Amino acid sequence: xxxxxxxxxxxxxxxxxxxxxxxxxxxxxxxxxxxxxxxxxxxxxxxxxxxxxxxxxxxxxxxxxxxxxxxxxxxxxxxxxxxxxxxxxxxxxxxxxxxxxxxxxxxxxxxxxxxxxxxxxxxxxxxxxxxxxxxxxxxxxxxxxxxxxxxxxxxxxxxxxxxxxxxxxxxxxxxxxxxxxxxxxxxxxxxxxxxxxxxxxxxxxxxxxxxxxxxxxxxxxxxxxxxxxxxxxxxxxxxxxxxxxxxxxxxxxxxxxxxxxxxxxxxxxxxxxxxxxxxxxxxxxxxxxxxxxxxxxxxxxxxxxxxxxxxxxxxxxxxxxxxxxxxxxxxxxxxxxxxxxxxxxxxxxxxxxxxxxxxxxxxxxxxxxxxxxxxxxxxxxxxxxxxxxxxxxxxxxxxxxxxxxxxxxxxxxxxxxxxxxxxxxxxxxxxxxxxxxxxxxxxxxxxxxxxxxxxxxxxxxxxxxxxxxxxxxxxx
Amino acid sequence: xxxxxxxxxxxxxxxxxxxxxxxxxxxxxxxxxxxxxxxxxxxxxxxxxxxxxxxxxxxxxxxxxxxxxxxxxxxxxxxxxxxxxxxxxxxxxxxxxxxxxxxxxxxxxxxxxxxxxxxxxxxxxxxxxxxxxxxxxxxxx
Numbered sequence: 287x288x289x290x291x292x293x294x295x296x297x298x299x300x301x302x303x304x305x306x307x308x309x310x311x312x313x314x315x316x317x318x319x320x321x322x323x324x325x326x327x328x329x330x331x332x333x334x335x336x337x338x339x340x341x342x343x344x345x346x347x348x349x350x351x352x353x354x355x356x357x358x359x360x361x362x363x364x365x366x367x368x369x370x371x372x373x374x375x376x377x378x379x380x381x382x383x384x385x386x387x388x389x390x391x392x393x394x395x396x397x398x399x400x401x402x403x404x405x406x407x408x409x410x411x412x413x414x415x416x417x418x419x420x421x422x423x424x425x426x427x428x429x430x431x432x433x434x435x436x437x438x439x440x441x442x443x444x445x446x447x448x449x450x451x452x453x454x455x456x457x458x459x460x461x462x463x464x465x466x467x468x469x470x471x472x473x474x475x476x477x478x479x480x481x482x483x484x485x486x487x488x489x490x491x492x493x494x495x496x497x498x499x500x501x502x503x504x505x506x507x508x509x510x511x512x513x514x515x516x517x518x519x520x521x522x523x524x525x526x527x528x529x530x531x532x533x534x535x536x537x538x539x540x541x542x543x544x545x546x547x548x549x550x551x552x553x554x555x556x557x558x559x560x561x562x563x564x565x566x567x568x569x570x571x572x573x574x575x576x577x578x579x580x581x582x583x584x585x586x587x588x589x590x591x592x593x594x595x596x597x598x599x600x601x602x603x604x605x606x607x608x609x610x611x612x613x614x615x616x617x618x619x620x621x622x623x624x625x626x627x628x629x630x631x632x633x634x635x636x637x638x639x640x641x642x643x644x645x646x647x648x649x650x651x652x653x654x655x656x657x658x659x660x661x662x663x664x665x666x667x668x669x670x671x672x673x674x675x676x677x678x679x680x681x682x683x684x685x686x687x688x689x690x691x692x693x694x695x696x697x698x699x700x701x702x703x704x705x706x707x708x709x710x711x712x713x714x715x716x717x718x719x720x721x722x723x724x725x726x727x728x729x730x731x732x733x734x735x736x737x738x739x740x741x742x743x744x745x746x747x748x749x750x751x752x753x754x755x756x757x758x759x760x761x762x
Numbered sequence: 763x764x765x766x767x768x769x770x771x772x773x774x775x776x777x778x779x780x781x782x783x784x785x786x787x788x789x790x791x792x793x794x795x796x797x798x799x800x801x802x803x804x805x806x807x808x809x810x811x812x813x814x815x816x817x818x819x820x821x822x823x824x825x826x827x828x829x830x831x832x833x834x835x836x837x838x839x840x841x842x843x844x845x846x847x848x849x850x851x852x853x854x855x856x857x858x859x860x861x862x863x864x865x866x867x868x869x870x871x872x873x874x875x876x877x878x879x880x881x882x883x884x885x886x887x888x889x890x891x892x893x894x895x896x897x898x899x900x901x902x903x
Contacts, residue, residue: 325775353775355881355902380878380902417802417873418842418866476839486876487903525839528902532832532879536825539882553882692773693875693903722874762876 287324298349298745299678302329307550308336308345313679315745316349320737323690324351331358334550338363339558340371342620342627348634348684349741350733355379355535356554359633362682364618366627367559372547373567374556375538377630378613380531381485382574384522385609385635386657387455387582388668390508391593392601393515395495398757402715405493405596406758410717412592413491413585414483415762419719421482423584430474433481434466434526437576438607441583451586453646455579455607456636463615464576465569469526470533473570476525477577482584486720486762488686488727489521490659491589494666494754504670504751507652508605516754517593517602518666519585520659522611523578530574534567559628568613575612582607605668606655610635610685618680629680637671637683637748656748658739659686662716662759663709663729667739669748683748687735696731697722705729718761727761769797772884774900779884780831781898787823788850790887790895791830795848795861798831798880801901802838803871808846810862823854823887827897830857831880842866844873854887878902 292300292314300321302312312332314321328351335357336345342364351360356376365371398405414421425433433440438459442449452459484491496514499505510516523530538555541563547556557563586602593600613630620627638645638654645654653671660666664687675681691699702721705728709716718724743749768789772779778801782793799805816833820826830850837843845863852858866873883900890896 355883355900359776380881416868417876418868418871420842472836476836478840479842486873528878529836531902532835535879535882536828540821540825552885555882689775692775693778694771694773697874719868720872720874722872726874 287321287326287329289318289321291329298741302333304336308333310336310341310344312336312347313344314347314351315741315747317741317744320349320741325353327353328358331356334554335361335363337550338372338556339547340365340367340369342366342625346679346682350684350686350688350738352688354632356551357630357632360684360688361632362630362634362679364627364629364680365559366625371559371628372556373559373564373613373628374554374630375531375534375567376553376555377632378571379611379632380528381522381611382527382530382571383578383609384611385578385607386659387519387586387607388605388657389517389586389602390510390605391515391517393597395513395515398515398597401596402758406715406717408592408596409491409589409758409760412588413760415760416486416719416723419483420479423481424478425481431466433580434469434573434576435464436460437579438583441580446584446587451583451604454604456609459579461572461575463569464572466573468566468569469530469573473526473529476529480524482581482588483524484585484762485521485524486723489762490662491585491760492518492756493758494518494756496752497755498753500750500752501670504652507649508655508668508751510752517589518657518659519582521581523574524581526577527574530570534570537563571613575609578609579607606657608635608657616680618676631682633685634682635685636681637675638681639671639673639675656683658684658735660735661687661729661732662727662756662761663714664735666754667735668751668754669739669742670751672746672749674746675748678746684738684742687733687738689731690733691731693726696728697725700725700728700730714756715758716761723761767796769793769800771797771800777900777903779898779900781896783894783896785894787854787895788852790897791827791850791852792848794827794831794897795834795845798834798877798901799845801877801903802873802875803844805846807871808844809864810847811864812843812862814861816859816861818857819855824885826852826854826857827887828880828882828885828899830859831901834861835877835879837861844871875903
């Protein structure tokens with residue numbers, strides 16, 4: 287992206303002044319290098335989102351922004367229903383509520399060294415991963431209804447995990463306003479064999495260790511110390527979410543015209559929040575969020591069982607569970623006025639600052655943990671929300687590094703077997719059913735997550751708390 | 763004799779572009795479906811032993827392509843199948859199709875990634891200057 291098209295507003299904050307049909311400016315939070323590395327399509331998508339009815343303040347892009355569907359991935363946009371604001375299936379994505387859950391274990395790096403191989407094998411055996419894998423849980427109609435309404439809360443009631451887990455999940459593990467009846471039979475059918483599965487592509491279950499601490503107070507609040515072993519799970523709402531996304535993307539694209547919405551781009555398919563289609567989507571999407579929360583809860587249970595077999599003294603406790611593909615109804619203060627807004631975060635993470643009422647007691651002082659995944663060979667980070675996050679972009683931050691090269695190019699450049707061997711030589715064990723899948727996920731295929739996280743901090747979105755390095759990675 | 767391969771992938775940063783070409787619209791749709799399989803696994807490694815009928819209808823050929831591909835994605839997901847051969851009869855609004863394939867065999871097929879769905883991104887169904895049909899879109903993986 288050409289920097290000369292942007293106006294530098296502040297440290298790592300750039301503005302696209304409204305032109306044409308744009309109702310609000312575009313704001314990009316990134317440093318100059320990251321912006322130069324962004325596709326021109328990102329500019330186009332940010333400005334397209336800015337034309338949508340009812341958009342409030344600005345169309346935002348995070349430091350890891352890249353080309354998405356209508357909305358850029360790494361895009362944030364909030365809408366006021368009273369002003370004819372819209373909800374967009376593309377603004378949420380196909381993997382509704384894809385997110386990360388991190389767990390502390392009570393173990394240190396040296397505790398697992400001699401058990402690394404057996405732990406890797408145990409996790410690989412316990413976690414269904416990759417296309418074609420199936421979960422062991424089969425829900426009947428009533429069970430499906432309960433899961434879509436109850437989310438992680440339902441999962442705990444079924445014996446997957448503990449009550450205590452729930453307070454460390456966004457929405458306390460259960461998204462209100464889910465309407466299971468708005469989820470199609472096909473979406474439910476697609477989910478039938480996928481409860482408790484990891485998925486594929488950039489999804490993973492990773493055993494990590496803390497290699498650096500940046501904020502001692504927040505690290506203490508998160509119960510993290512140098513060399514601690516952490517487990518992180520990255521996945522979403524599986525087939526159910528994908529099917530919901532597929533169906534509503536189409537119905538919104540078709541219906542936009544009759545709602546009088548001029549779509550600059552068909553991918554920006556959306557519907558007024560206050561419309562039957564908008565309400566139907568919100569109900570289905572919230573059910574999708576519950577499906578993702580239930581899924582990560584079940585995977586937590588499976589990970590706990592695997593650890594129990596190899597390292598019985600491990601105690602996996604949920605640090606936090608964040609989602610980065612959602613549209614949530616939230617209260618925000620805009621120009622001194624409290625407003626209830628529908629905030630789309632597409633490849634962007636909620637990042638509540640210290641003192642926020644929606645945070646569990648343990649994080650009131652530090653701010654919300656923001657879990658940022660890297661690639662399987664590099665680092666991940668845990669950040670914390672900043673007080674000024676709210677004024678920036680509705681308390682949002684980036685979600686990960688984003689790809690630097692296409693899957694096609696990556697699978698030509700790297701060989702899965704070689705990537706695994708190279709990482710193994712560095713002490714990182716990869717377990718995957720597909721060499722090509724590993725090649726497509728090679729560390730070199732991803733942008734520098736360090737740069738993305740530094741830019742997020744410099745822009746005042748969230749601050750670094752710890753850096754994590756991978757030890758074991760189970761990939762789909 | 764197996765049909766000539768006239769599909770390809772094109773680059774997209776986060777996901778993958780699939781493109782099928784053909785002398786007819788139907789052929790372009792068949793090839794686009796092969797390109798879809800190739801995102802997951804080598805189509806040559808998938809035996810065409812089981813048939814699944816697919817029917818769709820859409821207001822224009824582009825939305826029809828998305829429907830066709832998403833119907834294949836759905837069948838793959840719920841029946842745990844991979845497909846390598848496709849037969850399509852379409853007028854651009856209605857499609858009668860058949861997909862042939864076999865059950866996913868993870869060690870043999872080594873599926874690289876799951877396709878979540880076909881998108882409206884880079885969606886194009888049109889004839890080029892030479893009259894050849896192109897059917898393409900980005901699929902989310």
